[in-house]
Amino acid sequence: MGQYLPLVVLMILATAFGGLSFAASRLLAPRRPSAAKQAPYECGIVPSRQPPDRFPVSFYIVAMLFIMFDIEIIFIYPYAVERATVGEFGFWAVVVFSVIFFLTFVYEVARGGLEWGPLHGYRSLEQDAAMVSAARDSSSTIRRVGLEGRVDRVTAGGANTEEAA
Amino acid sequence: MNLMVASLLAVDPLLDTDKWWWKVLAIVAAKVLAIFVIGLIGTMLMVWFERKIVSGMQNRIGPNKAGPFGILQTLADGMKLFFKEDLLPDKADKWVFRVAPFLAFVPAFLLWSVIPLGGDFTDGKDGTVTWFGETTRVQLIDPPVGILIVLALSSIGVYGIMLAGWASGSKYPLLGSVRATAQMISYEAALGLSLGAVLLMSGTLSTSGIVGGQDGIGNWNIVATGFIPFVIFMIAMTAELSRPPFDLVEAEQELVGGFNTEYSSIRFGLFFLAEFMNVITMSAIIVTLFLGGPQPLTLGGVDMLGFAGPFGGTLWVILKTLAFLYTYVWFRATLPRLRYDQLMDFGWKLLIPAALGWFLVLAALQMTRDKYDGLGPVLLAAALGVAVLFVAYLLFNAALVVSKRNREREGVAY
Numbered sequence: 001m002g003q004y005l006p007l008v009v010l011m012i013l014a015t016a017f018g019g020l021s022f023a024a025s026r027l028l029a030p031r032r033p034s035a036a037k038q039a040p041y042e043c044g045i046v047p048s049r050q051p052p053d054r055f056p057v058s059f060y061i062v063a064m065l066f067i068m069f070d071i072e073i074i075f076i077y078p079y080a081v082e083r084a085t086v087g088e089f090g091f092w093a094v095v096v097f098s099v100i101f102f103l104t105f106v107y108e109v110a111r112g113g114l115e116w117g118p119l120h121g122y123r124s125l126e127q128d129a130a131m132v133s134a135a136r137d138s139s140s141t142i143r144r145v146g147l148e149g150r151v152d153r154v155t156a157g158g159a160n161t162e163e164a165a
Numbered sequence: 166m167n168l169m170v171a172s173l174l175a176v177d178p179l180l181d182t183d184k185w186w187w188k189v190l191a192i193v194a195a196k197v198l199a200i201f202v203i204g205l206i207g208t209m210l211m212v213w214f215e216r217k218i219v220s221g222m223q224n225r226i227g228p229n230k231a232g233p234f235g236i237l238q239t240l241a242d243g244m245k246l247f248f249k250e251d252l253l254p255d256k257a258d259k260w261v262f263r264v265a266p267f268l269a270f271v272p273a274f275l276l277w278s279v280i281p282l283g284g285d286f287t288d289g290k291d292g293t294v295t296w297f298g299e300t301t302r303v304q305l306i307d308p309p310v311g312i313l314i315v316l317a318l319s320s321i322g323v324y325g326i327m328l329a330g331w332a333s334g335s336k337y338p339l340l341g342s343v344r345a346t347a348q349m350i351s352y353e354a355a356l357g358l359s360l361g362a363v364l365l366m367s368g369t370l371s372t373s374g375i376v377g378g379q380d381g382i383g384n385w386n387i388v389a390t391g392f393i394p395f396v397i398f399m400i401a402m403t404a405e406l407s408r409p410p411f412d413l414v415e416a417e418q419e420l421v422g423g424f425n426t427e428y429s430s431i432r433f434g435l436f437f438l439a440e441f442m443n444v445i446t447m448s449a450i451i452v453t454l455f456l457g458g459p460q461p462l463t464l465g466g467v468d469m470l471g472f473a474g475p476f477g478g479t480l481w482v483i484l485k486t487l488a489f490l491y492t493y494v495w496f497r498a499t500l501p502r503l504r505y506d507q508l509m510d511f512g513w514k515l516l517i518p519a520a521l522g523w524f525l526v527l528a529a530l531q532m533t534r535d536k537y538d539g540l541g542p543v544l545l546a547a548a549l550g551v552a553v554l555f556v557a558y559l560l561f562n563a564a565l566v567v568s569k570r571n572r573e574r575e576g577v578a579y
Binding site: 003004005006007009010011013014015017018021022024025026028029030031032033035037038039040041042043047049055059062063065066069070072073076077079080081082083084087088091094095098102105106107109110111112114115116117119 | 198308
């Protein structure tokens with residue numbers, strides 16, 4: 001195991017660096033804990049609800065699919081390294097396994113196992129583009145009401161013409 | 166340890182000895198210390214490099230106060246963190262909360278150990294150097310399972326992030342860490358499958374063996390595996406590092422700071438250090454796997470930088486790694502963040518099937534090349550492979566259509 005000795009030494013050194021950093025921080029940093037500081041951070045709002053215990057099932061499906069793909073990876077690495085030894089038989093074994101594997105993956109996708117979030121409605125891009133057209137300005141999009149009899153320059157919208165004159 | 170077992174287990178000639186005396190131990194100690202110092206200083210420079218390049222791209226000045234060109238800014242920030250109050254939230258799981266930074270930080274350091282950082286690989290040399298009369302490699306260890314160590318360490322890094330969020334006892338870190346875990350394991354599958362293509366070409370798991378096989382640019386794995394695995398690996402790596410555009414882990418508009426919201430002081434500092442150290446080590450690993458590591462780029466048989474030898478190899482590693490570091494910073498300055506469903510669709514419905522299909526076609530080609538002579542059978546195998554891939558694509562597309570139709574039947578949510 002001499003081959004891995006340097007790795008162990010580096011691990012000890014890295015852990016020691018982290019530990020010493022914590023020790024130094026403990027010595028140098030102030031310690032003034034308060035209830036507000038130690039509460040869960042929610043942008044200044046006092047937390048009213050517990051963090052969720054349950055999560056969307058999609059996350060669990062991803063975890064299970066990952067294990068399947070890990071098995072596939074474990075299966076192809078030895079073949080990739082020992083390709084010359086196992087030859088044609090090894091190749092067909094990998095192909096058969098991968099085909100079965102791919103078909104189950106296709107089934108999983110078809111059942112909607114990898115769909116995330118609700119379906120979004122269709123949004124017209126033309127309408128969005130019209131919203132930012134240069135023809136729209138404050139005089140065409142803001143409907144001014146109740147202006148009868150008012151001479152207030154700002155609300156009546158006549159300020160610019162008077163100053164220009 | 167008898168001789169046969171030793172030769173099976175050990176690759177680094179320095180450690181392949183029963184005579185453990187002070188010279189060997191001194192070289193090992195010097196290497197460990199060198200890696201440690203390079204790791205810390207490299208990370209410090211990387212943070213500065215990123216801030217400086219991004220500020221240049223955004224028409225700002227960036228850090229310019231601490232040291233020449235602001236190069237010591239990271240050191241100043243790090244020292245400041247030591248003087249900040251270290252909070253332990255009330256609802257936190259105290260023990261896991263304390264351990265999580267180590268789980269992120271120690272694997273980041275250990276990744277350095279299997280990267281070939283230099284050595285002379287030109288003209289079929291095996292990349293060993295002789296220091297003080299001992300033959301060794303310019304890398305900390307060179308075990309026969311080199312690449313598996315990389316995968317294992319990057320998996321342990323996921324635990325650091327997952328447990329940090331879980332142990333915080335707070336809403337946003339928990340959401341961030343669940344997202345992070347799903348993202349990282351998804352892209353780890355793509356990473357592992359695209360790595361299979363490299364192993365197919367190299368036929369070894371040892372990093373120095375992979376580098377040794379890539380003599381000449383035609384044998385660099387980026388060319389030999391047909392570019393697609395490189396692209397998949399690069400994208401999956403960006404997601405593994407949770408760098409933009411895949412930084413949903415710390416999407417501050419949605420999740421405050423993600424998994425490290427509750428972390429302050431040097432505990433946060435260790436996460437930060439790990440994140441940026443991973444960027445450097447993973448870039449170096451891409452260079453090792455696809456761009457020949459210390460192998461020089463030659464022009465008419467001559468090293469383009471002009472000087473061969475172990476230091477030439479180190480120079481090449483640094484240059485190639487810098488190219489990737491710049492690319493990562495460029496990504497960050499250029500690309501907008503993905504939406505979460507886009508991220509998952511991209512990983513599972515494009516990268517993973519593509520990586521698997523490409524691996525199988527490459528395997529078929531290699532198998533044909535081993536078995537038959539001449540170009541004809543290889544071309545036939547390629548045509549067959551493309552045909553099978555096309556059928557698989559149609560099947561997968563049909564699955565996507567069925568899934569979409571079922572969803573539309575449920576109706577639009579908003």
